[in-house]
Structures are given as structure tokens and as C-alpha cells.
Amino acid sequence: MAMMNGKQYRESLKNLKPTIYYMGEKIENLTGHPAFIPHINAAALTYEMAMAPEFEELCSARSHLSGEKINRFTHIHQNHDDLIKKVKMLRAIGQQTGSCFQRCVGFDGMNATYSITYDIDKKLGTDYHERFKKTLKEIQGKDLMVSGAMTDPKGDRSLSPSQQKDPDLYVHVVEKKKDGIVVSGAKAHITGAVNSHGHLVMPTSAMRAEDKDYAVCFYVPIDAPGLVHIFGRQSNDTRKCECSMDQGNAEYGCVGGEALIVFDKVFIPNEHVFMCGEYEFTGELVERFATFHRQNYGGCKGGLADVLVGAVTLLAEVQGTSKASHVRDKLAEMIHLAETIYCCSIACSCQGFAQPAGCYQADPLLANITKLNVTRNVYEIARLAHDITGGILATMPSEFDLKDPKVGKWVDKYMKGVADVPAETRIRLIRLIDAMTCGTALAESMHGAGSPQAQKIMIERRGNLERKKKLAEKLARIGEQPFFVC
Amino acid sequence: MKYCGSCNPQIDLSAQAGRVRQFAASRGDIEIIPSDATDIDLLILLCGCPRACADKEEIKSKARHIILISGEAVNHEKCPEKDLPHAVNASIEKTLHDLRDWDH
Numbered sequence: 251m252a253m254m255n256g257k258q259y260r261e262s263l264k265n266l267k268p269t270i271y272y273m274g275e276k277i278e279n280l281t282g283h284p285a286f287i288p289h290i291n292a293a294a295l296t297y298e299m300a301m302a303p304e305f306e307e308l309c310s311a312r313s314h315l316s317g318e319k320i321n322r323f324t325h326i327h328q329n330h331d332d333l334i335k336k337v338k339m340l341r342a343i344g345q346q347t348g349s350c351f352q353r354c355v356g357f358d359g360m361n362a363t364y365s366i367t368y369d370i371d372k373k374l375g376t377d378y379h380e381r382f383k384k385t386l387k388e389i390q391g392k393d394l395m396v397s398g399a400m401t402d403p404k405g406d407r408s409l410s411p412s413q414q415k416d417p418d419l420y421v422h423v424v425e426k427k428k429d430g431i432v433v434s435g436a437k438a439h440i441t442g443a444v445n446s447h448g449h450l451v452m453p454t455s456a457m458r459a460e461d462k463d464y465a466v467c468f469y470v471p472i473d474a475p476g477l478v479h480i481f482g483r484q485s486n487d488t489r490k491c492e493c494s495m496d497q498g499n500a501e502y503g504c505v506g507g508e509a510l511i512v513f514d515k516v517f518i519p520n521e522h523v524f525m526c527g528e529y530e531f532t533g534e535l536v537e538r539f540a541t542f543h544r545q546n547y548g549g550c551k552g553g554l555a556d557v558l559v560g561a562v563t564l565l566a567e568v569q570g571t572s573k574a575s576h577v578r579d580k581l582a583e584m585i586h587l588a589e590t591i592y593c594c595s596i597a598c599s600c601q602g603f604a605q606p607a608g609c610y611q612a613d614p615l616l617a618n619i620t621k622l623n624v625t626r627n628v629y630e631i632a633r634l635a636h637d638i639t640g641g642i643l644a645t646m647p648s649e650f651d652l653k654d655p656k657v658g659k660w661v662d663k664y665m666k667g668v669a670d671v672p673a674e675t676r677i678r679l680i681r682l683i684d685a686m687t688c689g690t691a692l693a694e695s696m697h698g699a700g701s702p703q704a705q706k707i708m709i710e711r712r713g714n715l716e717r718k719k720k721l722a723e724k725l726a727r728i729g730e731q732p733f734f735v736c
Numbered sequence: 737m738k739y740c741g742s743c744n745p746q747i748d749l750s751a752q753a754g755r756v757r758q759f760a761a762s763r764g765d766i767e768i769i770p771s772d773a774t775d776i777d778l779l780i781l782l783c784g785c786p787r788a789c790a791d792k793e794e795i796k797s798k799a800r801h802i803i804l805i806s807g808e809a810v811n812h813e814k815c816p817e818k819d820l821p822h823a824v825n826a827s828i829e830k831t832l833h834d835l836r837d838w839d840h
Contacts, residue, residue: 603786606812613787714746736742736749736784 288503344553485689498685745784
């Protein structure tokens with residue numbers, strides 16, 4: 251057993267037989283299909299960077315279970331340093347890919363499941379934590395990519411899982427057998443789902459007693475019988491199949507490559523079941539996962555912003571606007587916004603704490619602040635990028651016309667900026683900015699790891715308004731007050 | 737008792753410290769001494785949040801026994817703020833019991 255490199259990861263995918271559909275077609279050759287190659291490349295880089303001397307300090311770790319060197323994406327955080335290194339790793343990889351590399355969701359799911367199974371066992375005398383540790387050891391030893399599957403389709407949002415007309419709108423247990431459970435339902439928007447080795451499935455919200463069958467957490471291999479993956483469309487996704495330059499980021503694509511996962515009576519053996527009916531722990535599991543995942547966004551989006559700032563700076567030079575004071579001011583603002591979200595991610599890591607299981611958790615309030623800032627700052631960074639780029643971002647001729655024997659000379663002539671830089675350089679930069687800021691890319695910053703209102707709820711719950719009121723009362727001399735409020 | 741520094745506590749640390757003082761006074765066999773003293777039997781770390789900034793080896797090494805309050809948790813076990821005094825007092829009782837066993 252050892253860590254895999256990128257090539258070994260790609261080869262390992264060829265040994266799996268998942269059921270995948272895309273654009274009405276059943277996909278038989280995942281690793282050779284242009285719709286999936288960029289996402290596989292991005293995930294493969296998480297393997298390559300763990301092996302690279304330049305990045306191994308961030309991208310690898312020492313397993314607390316086996317003592318072996320492992321990929322950090324399979325690690326359980328043991329201290330503050332691990333929490334901080336996670337954020338730095340995400341920024342470092344984001345700088346190399348300019349796109350989502352998918353592996354953090356399962357990473358966060360594993361860390362949340364590790365601590366919650368310990369808590370369940372302690373209270374109820376179950377053996378979920380030992381089961382999970384055994385599965386985790388295998389994941390670490392084989393260096394598996396695990397997707398984190400939390401979000402259910404949800405149907406009518408005003409109804410709880412058990413109140414839905416269609417019971418499958420949330421993943422649930424349909425049969426209990428001596429050696430395992432059978433589950434049906436679906437998980438939506440699952441990042442990296444088609445190019446993972448397996449899925450860690452978690453409940454999507456706090457459940458009540460009547461939703462007991464929906465309080466289920468388990469690991470399932472990607473090619474388990476009854477599991478169907480339906481890959482989602484992205485804006486401009488046909489560019490993956492028809493051209494190169496116009497993709498903008500042909501190597502690593504745009505966002506993570508999300509899929510709808512359908513569970514059609516899938517059997518899960520007991521050893522891979524980590525929660526089954528313990529509804530009172532679902533809220534806490536969701537909150538811990540959300541905290542880990544919201545912690546990330548100033549890291550990965552910070553890395554992506556570094557690429558975008560670089561692209562816009564180069565473009566300003568190519569377009570002859572780099573010395574304009576308003577352009578320099580906008581570039582400084584983009585950097586400020588990017589570093590702000592990075593500060594948030596580092597802060598919630600530094601303020602992390604130990605769980606009873608011995609693992610470490612990021613600070614929930616600050617992690618939610620991080621993600622809420624991401625829903626705003628990333629859009630503002632993109633807005634400034636669009637401002638500096640100009641309307642050409644939306645109107646530029648295609649690479650086919652640039653290469654056309656008749657009109658290519660005119661595209662080349664009129665797409666040029668400063669005289670000594672080829673038009674193709676400008677076109678490539680604009681296409682990269684297009685891929686990183688137009689369409690699907692931005693929506694991911696808004697809704698990935700939860701929509702803004704989910705963060706607001708957590709912020710309000712943890713904002714400690716009572717103490718803030720006491721601080722104000724003291725200074726306003728309302729009633730009898732202590733010398734210190736603490 | 738040793739405070740974390742009280743930068744942004746999630747619980748009322750002063751009230752918790754006051755409850756400990758009350759409990760000590762009611763028993764009569766507990767002497768509260770400065771946290772920089774030597775030969776401490778029990779050190780109560782009063783931390784305002786789970787970050788637990790006072791939970792450091794150089795601080796803990798001063799005493800034979802430690803009780804860690806870290807926001808709404810006692811010794812890493814979750815505990816609502818209203819129940820903290822009861823949980824802390826129970827933990828003090830247990831420590832005193834252990835100390836007597838040790839003396840015997």
C-alpha cells in the first residue's frame with residue numbers, strides 16, 4: 251500500500267466500472283472522454299503534488315492510524331498545524347489548477363464522520379467509530395479519492411424528509427438486513443463524483459425522530475450495483491469537445507464536474523455503515539462538515555484569485571492599460587479581496603479546537619464568516635476582472651476564425667493590443683478569464699458548501715448577542731455594571 | 737484559576753469563576769491561591785471558547801490536576817452554560833476525592 255501519483259490515479263479509475271450518463275449517453279470510457287478529462291487532470295494533480303518535493307510538506311501528512319506517510323486529503327487533522335496546512339495546501343493547488351480539484355469534500359466528510367462516530371459510540375455504545383477507522387485506514391492505505399455526498403434533492407423544501415410525497419427525495423434506508431442496509435434516493439451536485447473511487451454519504455440536515463430512516467451515513471464504492479451517476483452540464487461545456495484555446499483552461503477545466511448520484515436500492519454492508527437511525531446526531535454531523543468545508547474557501551478560491559489577478563495584470567499590459575491609475579487601483583482591490591478570504595480561512599484554522607475524539611475542528615463561526623465573504627468577494631473580484639478586461643470578454647471571435655485561412659488574418663489584426671505581443675496571447679488570456687469568471691464558475695462560489703443564508707443562520711446562532719448587549723450596557727451606564735465584562 | 741485571556745468569550749467567565757469561589761467557600765476545605773503559585777493541587781483553566789488558549793503544557797504542568805472549561809464544555813465534554821457550575825463542581829469533588837485517595 252502506498253500513495254499514488256497522478257498516473258496511477260488515472261490507471262486506478264480504469265479498473266472501476268461505474269454507471270455514468272452524460273448528454274443522454276452512457277459513458278464507457280471515462281478517462282478518455284473530453285467532458286471528464288479536465289476534471290480528472292485536476293484531481294490527478296492532488297496526487298502529483300503530494301509526491302512533489304516542492305509541495306509534499308503541505309500535500310502529505312503522517313497517518314495517526316498507521317504511522318505511514320499519506321496524502322493529506324485522507325488525513326484526520328491532529329492539531330492546529332494540520333488545519334492551517336489544509337488551507338495552505340488548497341491555495342497552493344488552486345494556484346496550479348485555476349479550477350476546483352474536488353478532493354476536499356470527501357476530506358471534510360471524513361473528518362466530520364471521524365469525530366461524530368466517536369460521539370455516537372460514546373453515548374449509545376455502538377461501534378461506528380471502529381468501523382469508520384477501519385474504512386479510513388483502507389482509504390489512506392490505497393490513497394482513494396472519496397467524494398463527499400451530502401446534499402439531497404430535497405423536493406418540497408417546506409416539508410421534512412418523511413413528509414415528502416416521494417420518499418426518495420432524501421437518501422433513506424428501505425430495508426435492513428442482517429449483514430447491511432439497502433438505501434434508495436439521490437444526492438445532488440456531488441463534486442468529483444464520477445472520478446472518485448467511492449462516496450461518503452451523509453445526511454443533509456438535522457433530522458427528527460420521524461425522519462429516522464433518513465439519518466444514515468455510509469461509504470459506497472463508485473461501482474456498487476444500483477448506483478447511477480448523471481453528470482451535470484456546465485456553461486460552455488461543448489467547448490471541451492470541439493476546441494482547445496476557447497476552453498480557456500483546457501488542462502483543468504471549470505469548477506469540479508458535478509453529478510446527480512442515484513441510489514436505486516443499493517446494498518451497503520454493515521462495515522461501511524457509520525450512522526443508521528441516530529437522528530439526534532445528524533445536525534451536529536452537518537454542522538461539523540459545513541464548518542470544515544466553509545473553512546476551505548479562502549484557500550482554494552484564494553489560489554484561483556491569484557491566477558485571475560495574474561491573468562488580468564497580463565491582459566492590462568497586453569492591452570496597454572497597465573499604467574492607468576484606475577486599473578492599478580482595481581488590481582490592488584482584487585488582491586485585497588482575495589487576501590481577505592485567505593485571512594478568514596487561516597483565522598478559523600488558528601481558532602480551531604480539539605474534539606473528544608482527539609481530532610481538530612475549525613472554528614464554526616469564523617468558518618461561516620469565511621464562506622459568506624467568499625460569496626461576495628469572489629463575485630466582486632470577477633466584476634473587477636470583467637471591468638478591466640472590457641466587453642471583448644463577451645464578443646471575441648472563436649479560435650476557429652483565428653485559424654481560418656480567409657478571416658484569420660483579420661482576427662489576428664484586430665484582436666491585437668500592443669504591437670509587440672501576438673493577438674493569440676490576448677485571446678488566450680481573455681479566454682482564461684472567461685473560463686474562471688463567466689457562467690458556472692461563479693455559482694460555485696455562491697452555493698458550494700452551502701448558500702449564504704445557511705451561513706447567516708450559523709452566524710446568528712453563534713454570534714453571542716447577549717454578551718455584545720452587556721458590553722454596550724456597561725459603556726452606556728445602563729443599570730449597575732461590573733468593571734469588566736468577560 | 738487561570739483565565740485564557742478573555743478575548744471574545746462565548747460564556748460568562750467571571751460568573752463561572754464566581755461560582756467556583758462560592759463552591760470553595762461553602763465547602764471550607766478549599767483554598768484558592770494565585771495561579772502563579774507553586775504546589776497547586778487543582779488548576780481550573782477558564783477558557784471562553786473551545787480554542788482553549790490556556791490549555792498549554794507550560795500552564796498545566798504547574799498543577800497535579802486540571803479542570804478545563806472551554807466555552808460550553810468541561811474537559812472536552814459538551815455542557816450548556818447553565819449546567820457548567822454543576823459539572824465543574826462535580827469535577828472538583830471528584831478531584832478532591834482522588835487527592836484524598838492519593839494522600840492515604
